[in-house]
Amino acid sequence: MSFGAGADTQFETMRGREFPAIRQFTIFLENRVGQLLEVVRRFEGTGIRIVALSINDAAECAFVRFLISDADRGREILERAGLAIIESDLVGVELPEGPQPLLRVCTALLQAELNIIQAYPLFMRPHGKPAVAIMVENIDLAMKTLTEKGFRIITEDDLDADNLPPQDIY
Template identity: 35%
Template sequence: MATAAQVKETTSGPTVKQFSVFLLNKVGALLEIIRLLNESQVHVIGLISQDSTDSALVRLIVSDPEAVEQIFDLHEVAYSISEILVVEMREVAVDLKKLLQCLLMAEVNIHVCYPLLLRPHGRSALALHLDDAECARSVLSGEGYRILNQNDLSR
């Protein structure tokens, strides 16, 4: 697990962390996690869930990653952390196609993508877990996309 000193910085703040949580595929399992976070005033910013017969993998972006690490450790919640790229889009219909074309030209593969639940700066944003985030950051920044950091997402 990364400590605050080990977290990579973008040009204007820390990179965004994605928590992957393994849950039993049962009614109310996700609610239990959300309650734990809400009790500590942590807000869910992005969320995607993939289920199988017995379990579910929930990926979360939160307002306070350090607090979530402590909460999950305290409550023995199994999780992993990965750094992701969050890209702001001004006009989704145009920007999404262009963004995907940029990643294709750079030969960057998308492992997981999902929209955020909130709209930072009043604009849509897409969370991307990529095989080469640094290349994607460079290419997308060069094309005029704003790459958001954790400070942009935290309240």
Template identity: 35%
Template sequence: MSPTAQPKSSSASDTAEGSPVRQLTVFLQNRVGALMALVKLLGDHHIAVLGLSLQDSTELAIVRLIVSAPDDAQMVFIEKGIPHTILPVTVIELKETETSLPQALSALLGAEVNISFSYPLLIRPGQNPVLVLHLDSADFAAEVLAKAGFKVLKQEDLSR
């Protein structure tokens, strides 16, 4: 996303239950303290980091973030000239059993839904483990997971 892009506004695709969870992906220089500076910047703007995934290379680190206020975070990144992208992700609450993850994966496999990446959240809104998934056919996948008994969370469930 270009530094001049505007945050997503509400649209007809947002359902009555809420809007999809949006992940911010930030590209940082791979140097000591860069992640701390990013988290502190968000905290200084009263934006909580709810989940993150870090993938580094020799020169850059790719940080995937779920935050309490994605629109506000995007504005901060635009103001500070921080390169980033934003995309919807599927977030599900797992059941508190050891078979919950295999059941979710089995439901997705049965529906032939591909998982691009996944990571857990740092918070547990319903006191159960929470998993972020980037899926092809996200709307279809959310239906499949809901039919399999999993709660699909919306941004409002996380932002409190």
């Protein structure tokens, strides 16, 4: 007996590269010299770049969070390496020109009563402007709020180093 045979409902989900959130990978590394280097080397020769990085050190391990230029291929590389990973969605937002651009982003999120859980800058400058990756408690509301306030949201396609001029990659 086949469940759902002939039904038009798709049971698989697919996430296109135009999905507005950007994916963060968190891995847990033993607190030993060279552990981060081993992970970074996994991307050598693949054309995948690490575009943002955050490290939180604990007594026994380190939590390494990063964004990469090709999340789908990057996840495969990390999984093949046998690393335990957690995938999370973040909002990428381009910082506006003018004084205190981060203040403007924080104010917009505060007005929507959204808390920022994590934030860190991107190593690259999509569209030639500085940008940050932000984890919030309600990503859909955050993207809607920021878009309505005129902020430019960074997508995974924007992180593709092949789409950027060399001066916009650090």
